[in-house]
Amino acid sequence: MERSAGAAGVPEHSDIGAQKNRVVTKEEWLQKWEMRNIGFHKQQGHPLADMGHSVVGVEVSEQALKEFFAEHSLPYCEEPVPEISGAKKLQSTSGNISLYCCSIYDLSSSIVGKFDGFWDRGALVAVNPCDRQRYASLMITLMEENSSYLLVTVSYDPNKHEGPPFYVPESEIKSLFGSHCEIKYLEKVDDFSERHRQWGLDYFLEVLYLLKLVSD
Numbered sequence: 001m002e003r004s005a006g007a008a009g010v011p012e013h014s015d016i017g018a019q020k021n022r023v024v025t026k027e028e029w030l031q032k033w034e035m036r037n038i039g040f041h042k043q044q045g046h047p048l049a050d051m052g053h054s055v056v057g058v059e060v061s062e063q064a065l066k067e068f069f070a071e072h073s074l075p076y077c078e079e080p081v082p083e084i085s086g087a088k089k090l091q092s093t094s095g096n097i098s099l100y101c102c103s104i105y106d107l108s109s110s111i112v113g114k115f116d117g118f119w120d121r122g123a124l125v126a127v128n129p130c131d132r133q134r135y136a137s138l139m140i141t142l143m144e145e146n147s148s149y150l151l152v153t154v155s156y157d158p159n160k161h162e163g164p165p166f167y168v169p170e171s172e173i174k175s176l177f178g179s180h181c182e183i184k185y186l187e188k189v190d191d192f193s194e195r196h197r198q199w200g201l202d203y204f205l206e207v208l209y210l211l212k213l214v215s216d
């Protein structure tokens with residue numbers, strides 16, 4: 001069966017079509033930022049640091065990081081990351097926002113520590129499908145005991161659009177994180193817009209989950 005009902009009526013496609021083998025390279029991401037092909041970008045940031053948290057992020061595009069600080073009128077300083085060749089850390093002068101400019105796969109808990117909260121928007125859905133297991137395993141190593149991991153995935157018919165964002169079925173969330181985390185489906189949000197219609201889609205949902213590390 002190609003399509004069935006998953007969490008709270010979110011359609012589940014067992015065949016992810018051509019997405020399975022699709023690879024978006026670092027160079028393609030850098031080019032998207034250069035060409036402003038960034039329909040995923042929200043003008044308003046998510047107010048995590050404003051709520052008193054210390055926020056750590058990672059992004060391959062230095063341009064994206066510099067634009068973030070400029071858009072929020074935040075002064076920052078830069079320093080190399082000795083453990084990662086060519087990487088930089090851009091840190092707000094106030095000290096509570098640290099953004100690493102490197103591939104996420106270069107990070108480890110020995111470099112960035114562990115975290116008690118995660119906000120995964122535009123991240124797992126941007127990871128090449130062949131790298132999902134590597135990404136999920138890394139995230140699990142960065143989770144502090146009792147941490148909360150808020151994950152946003154997207155749901156649409158993967159035979160109609162090649163991604164990114166990539167379609168991540170609920171069954172895959174379970175196979176990626178289920179042996180280490182309790183997974184709670186929170187809600188689905190209709191995010192369908194003209195952009196998605198132009199991709200040839202007739203529905204586009206954001207699906208939110210809360211993951212909690214289960215102690216062994």
Ligand SMILES: C[S@@+](CC[C@H](N)C(=O)[O-])C[C@H]1O[C@@H](n2cnc3c(N)ncnc32)[C@H](O)[C@@H]1O
Nearest residue numbers: 029040041058059060061102103104121122126
């Ligand atoms: C869909 S965008 C989402 C960006 C941001 N999280 C947001 O919600 O607006 C995915 C981002 O991941 C970055 N990216 C792609 N591969 C990466 C990697 N291996 N390590 C770090 N960042 C990466 C891209 O440059 C791009 O800005």
